[in-house]
Amino acid sequence: MKHIFSILIAVLFFSSPKAFAQDEELNTVVIVKDSTLLKPYTIDPLAPARAAFYSALVPGMGQIYNKKYWKLPLVYGGLAVSIYSYSFNNNKYHEYRDAYKDLLAGKPLTGKLEGVNADVLIRAQKFHQRNRDLSMLITVGIYILNIVDANVDAHLLQFNVNENLSLRPELQQNSIDYKHNLGLNLCLQF
Template structure:
């Protein structure tokens, strides 16, 4: 009798880990089957990294966010504003040098030779103003590029799935049986 009791107790203790492993496997299978959505991964440094890349090279943050169509827009905006800055700066110096030559009594050559001193001053002011505006637009597009990369990286991490929905709905009024339009917001836990 003691041998049978000893064998039963021994079998009981050896079978406990097998039951525990079996229960754990069932729990894992249930967890895997109950989750139908992709796992949600969030990188808290992605917005800062995208902004840093856009700060280094305009458009690189948009490429990091995989918004490839935005990079040529950033490059075009920066290139165009830099081009207008350099063109207006060249014209400003051309008018300024012609005005200095006229004041010094040296002959002015080229297309500016028939302009008087007052028109040369107005030309300087015009091109200087446009040059400064071009620099302002260059800095603005550069900063907008950085902000766009940062905001886009933040919005990529926004969790939108089947548990959160905003749908239009049509409901019939119980009093006068007219149809009412509305929006329903559903949030499932």
């Protein structure tokens, strides 16, 4: 044990500092100048991956990382409703399944299921099982959508939007009859 500890300390102290450092090429933040306005803006190539990782770790963290706080109630609301639906349908499925097992064993049904026949119990089981499985798929879908949204939103935050590309409504006067015409002006400057 003493030898393993001493070997570990020797490796830590005598190894090169680059052995434990992060790769600097992957963590670079690129500063780009806008082609016409010459304003510098930064592009972080790892921001989308970081946002997706945060959302995969804790749903909604990618939206917080992107500063899109208004999306948090959508993420947590969707997850809460689908998880509640799963829990409700799972409980009902087990209730009807246990009642069906009791009916097959010859035990009398009590409570609200008293007088219910086997066919109704089977249909109720299938209904709640299908809804339970659908709720689980919806929960997984919302979770994946949360990750994809954080990734795409982080990509779009770095998108250059300036006055060189614009679409504006325009009112022009016709030179023949002097009436005003409404149109759209698409401006693309290089």
